[in-house]
Amino acid sequence: MRTSLRCSARPRLACESQPLSIEWRQQQQREEEDREERQQRQQQQQQRRRLHHRSRLRADKGARSPAARPARAAHGRCSAAALPLLEPGERRASPSPPSSSSRPRGAAAPAMTATTRTTRAAPRIPTTLTTLTSLTSLATLTLLTLLLVVAEQGLAAARPAVVARGGWAQRELTRPSRLLFRVEDAQRESAAPGGHLLSTVLRGAATDSKQQQQHAQHAALASFLVPAFGSSFTLDLQLNHDLLALGYRERHFDEDGKPVEKQGGELCHYHGKLRGISDSFVAVSTCHGLHGMFHDGNHTYLIEPAGLADAQEAQPHIVYRGSDQDVQAFLPELGQTGGLNMSAGGLGLLNSAKVRVRREAEVEMKYVELTIVNDHIMFKKHRQILGLTNNYAKSIVNMVDAIYKEQLNTRVVLVSMETWTDENRITVSTDPLQTLRAFMKYRRQSPRTDGDTAHLLSGLMFESSHSGVAYFGGVCSLQRGGGVNEYGNVGAMVVTLAQGIGQNLGMLWHNSKAAARGGGCQCTDIWYGCIMEVTGQMLPMRFSQCSIDEYQEFLQAGGGACLFNKPTQLFEQPECGNGFVELGEECDCGSPTECSEGWDKCCKKCTFTHGAICSSGLCCAPNSCQFITRGEECRHAVGECDLPETCPGDSVQCPPNVHKQDGYSCNKDGRCYIGQCKTREKQCKYIWGDKGMSSERQCYDKLNIEGTEKGNCGRKEDSWLQCSKHDVLCGFLLCTNVSREPQLGELQGDSVKVSIRHNGHLLECSGGHIMLADGSDLGYVEDGTPCGPDVICLDHKCQPLQALNLSGCPSVIQGTACSGHGVCSNEARCVCERHWVGNDCSIYSPIPEVVPTKGSEGPSRVSQATNKLIGAVAGTILALGVIFGGTGWGLENIRKRSE
CATH class of the missing domain: 3.40.390.10 (Collagenase (Catalytic Domain))
Known part of the structure; x- marks a missing residue:
């Protein structure tokens, strides 16, 4: 049970902004002897915190697990030990100046100013009495610290761990x-x-008409x-x-x-x-x-x-x-x-x-x-x-x-x-x-x-x-x-x-x-x-x-x-240099530093450079600033049930991410479901380790038909549901070579370990109810897992693929999706193979093989070649001018001499 003061039903800001500063000011106006007593009490509290942190961290040295950490005060609640607020520029009193290690990075050290406090002289106390008082306070402080540590360790072991709900020290x-x-x-x-x-x-900013x-x-x-x-x-x-x-x-x-x-x-x-x-x-x-x-x-x-x-x-x-x-x-x-x-x-x-x-x-x-x-x-x-x-x-x-x-x-x-x-x-x-x-x-x-x-x-x-x-x-x-x-x-x-x-x-x-x-x-x-x-x-x-x-x-x-799939931005206020391509901009590579990291050859001041038609995007080549050729992959498939996306050839955008439609075969005996290949074998490995394997059919026939904790097709209120003989492969998951503990979740109760004899062999049938924090039980066969030819598990029942109620993809060949030249996606659209196009992948359109010319590196190289050509022509004209000029000058001299 969490024990801390609850806030009232008022809003959180009102709760946390209760007049702590007023109380603090009232305390500042007290007599000097009260101020001195409060300062001594604060120093004792700081000492207790240091001892408490030291004891707790030493205890963590042996425990180290997150569950051993004591929970902090619940968040969003008013704490009885709330620290008084400080006015701007005022510093909290401390026995020693702050160290450089605790100073924020990049911040200048605060100027040390000499301040004096007028305090009334404390009455003289006999030395013996002072010593006894100090010893008594030290003993009491030590005892309280030990009691706090023991109490927190006991609470941490006796109750579930709680997410930190506070923890702001200052x-x-x-x-x-x-x-x-x-x-x-x-x-x-x-x-x-x-x-x-x-x-x-x-x-006076204008609003978006949209x-x-x-x-x-x-x-x-x-x-x-x-x-x-x-x-x-x-x-x-x-x-x-x-x-x-x-x-x-x-x-x-x-x-x-x-x-x-x-x-x-x-x-x-x-x-x-x-x-x-x-x-x-x-x-x-x-x-x-x-x-x-x-x-x-x-x-x-x-x-x-x-x-x-x-x-x-x-x-x-x-x-x-x-x-x-x-x-x-x-x-x-x-x-x-x-x-x-x-x-x-x-x-x-x-x-x-x-x-x-x-x-x-x-x-x-x-x-x-x-x-x-x-x-x-x-x-x-x-x-x-x-x-x-x-x-x-x-x-x-x-x-x-x-x-x-x-x-x-x-x-x-x-x-x-x-x-x-x-x-x-x-x-x-x-x-x-x-x-x-x-x-x-x-x-x-x-x-x-x-x-x-x-x-x-x-x-x-x-x-x-x-x-x-x-x-x-x-x-x-x-x-x-x-x-x-x-x-x-x-x-x-x-x-x-x-x-x-x-x-x-x-x-x-x-x-x-x-x-x-x-x-x-x-x-x-x-x-x-x-x-x-x-x-x-x-x-x-x-x-x-x-x-x-x-x-x-x-x-x-x-x-x-x-x-x-990237959503389109709602607010696109033009601002060149912010990295967003907005209204009126062809490109935006960001700040000058970001632009210099690789996209400067394609984009200058939010406009394309000479010869560039793109500057960013998965389907834009950074070296040439041109669209990537149609058919080139821009997003690879991440599994058997995923589909690769290819560039369209006329856009910088990679098509939206899609996967195969539910029901496609995968991994020999598996079926695609929500983009993942579902098999009992994979589920056993995922829960019980790499050595885990699915039990034989005889285990399912024997246990899941009983309708007990060791084998069932789900639970309704306080009773276990029996599986019909047709649905036994869609009930309680049974595996072999299981580890002592599941790799994820929490094992509820004892694990199931049963051995049955079949044809002279001993078959292992093991499982368990593995609970996640969201209440899910991983101990059952997942939806989408095949339970036979052309049938899959849905809600603990073995049903035909038609139960998925999927829309078919277009095709010119009846009974064959996408005309046999593509795959039907989860959006009921055809993803065509290379060289095939059309909504039904029925049009053959070969992609020409592009052989890159050596040395062609985009607009910058093209511009260099153009400049070289212009320079060569200009040089030739200049040379001819010099030659003809020199020839004319020589003829003129010969004419003068002959005269």
Whole structure:
């Protein structure tokens, strides 16, 4: 049970901005003896924290597993031990000046100023009494520390691990300001030059004619100055054009329960860097003050308005900082100094991991099209203001997008948002699994919740060890593509949503089973932790290498076919040099530095160079700046059930990613289903290890027909369902050569191990109910697995392929898809073989073989050849002129001499 103070039903910002600063000022006005007593108490608390951190880290030396980490205070709740806010420029008292290791990177050291405090002399106390008092306090402090350590270790062992819901060691009050460098910027934007206004809205900007609803337009580039913790951070930002897709819709319900839908939405969300710090990262929104996070290479910071945001006032903001100073002080005791990059605790990624990901992963960017649904409780948390609710949710997604973009080469794009302004459309309970099932049923019945996955942001706190739950590997599926997330502070909701999307993308929780699968899933960041860990001391902001490998395995198995289709951007405000090809631009290679890295020969100042017809894209040749020839592969197939995509020859775009239609044969005895080849053999290996194999048919005939825990075709309420003789191969999964523990999930109860004798041989029949966090049981044969010739398993029943109700592809040969010269895709369209074209692949159109001429390297070489030809002609003319001129001069001299 989680024990921490709950906030009231008021919105989160109001809860966290309770008058702590007023109390602090009142404490400052107390008499001097009270001030001295409070300072002594703070020093004792700091000493207890140091001893507590040392004891906990020493305990981690033996345990090391994520489950051994004690849970922090629940996120989104008011803490009784909240730190008092500091006014701008004021520093918290400490016994010693801050070390250089704890200073933010790239920030100047704060000037040391001599300050004096007038304190009343303390009354004299006998030396003996002072010594006894000190000894008693030390003994009491030691006893309390030991009791705290024992209690936390006992709680960690006795209860499920809880996701970190706090962990921000320090916070400070600040007043950020907007930086404007040109007079025309000040005239164009709403903010006044040199003022404290934070608005990025453009004054008098015209709205997009494609949008039904008028929305404010924000500046493409912006900079802010944020003083905090003795440093000044300059945030250089760029509008996140990829956050909202073309056709993005916002939907809510009126008092009568009728849906009200608007096209488009306000885009005030930015990504960027801290000026002067190369490995930094920033993700903030400016709709209602500054709301987001930034990382300086050493620390991760959160920033949000201290109260109801109003960009027209010089309002205070709160900056939170997670510190790793204590961990660095005790690293020698843990033996973790070698090879550990503590700067990776925030948004950054270990350099070796980043290189490995970019080397092994496909170069192409992936896109997760996301639908967000805010329940009625979340709406009430934001004062029942629709704009605040939607912008808060977009800000959360903007920060998640930053994490996925930097580490996984994947973008998270919003395609729609729905807010339940009148009432909850489903029963939202404190049981996350029940809420998830109800939400996915709502999504299937509601055509408005489109996208690759949909997530519910609830204002409720779940009574669970997890702050959110999502279906494992469910992306691209209408039935399983989704998750639910509980309410919390900004950082906790970012991590929870990142975890949920990670589960949809095939990432597992870092428990003992996941560690056994890959030979170790330990996170190298011992303090901040990693995103897919069940526990964490601080709020993690990065993925472990294990999670990255699981994501790549998921893609290689064909599980993310929908991720390769890039959605069109909603906002395309022309801005040459931002890397986006917008209205009026032929190309945009980015900043001058980015352009010089390889695309400068094709693009100059957002226009094509001489002879170039393209500058970027999977079907544009960078050396020649021409379209790649028709038929050349631009996206390789990742499995037997995937299809390669080829360039069309007249466009830079690679065609949308598709896979074979369900039902195609694969891997000898398998069938394609949702882009993956399904066999019982592969499922046994996936769960029980490489040595796992499917049991013989006799095991299924013997056990699954009994209708017990050891063999059945599913469960209805409290009873097991018997399999009919026709359906036995679609029930409980039975394997041989199984390991002691499954490689993923949690084994519920005991594993099934039965041996039967058949024709003088002993057959092994083993299985188990393997549960995932989303409530799925992997112990059953998957849908799409063949159970005989031309029959597959669907919902624990063996059914003919016709039960898939698939649309056929066109063909001129009856009974043969695509005229025998192509493959039918999941979109019921023909993907033709090389040299064949047409909707039904019936037209033979041979592709001419292009033999590249040696030395031909594109427009630059062509221009050089042209210049050489012109130079040769000019040189010849000049030479002839010299010759004829010289001849004329000689004849003239001869004439003069003869005279």
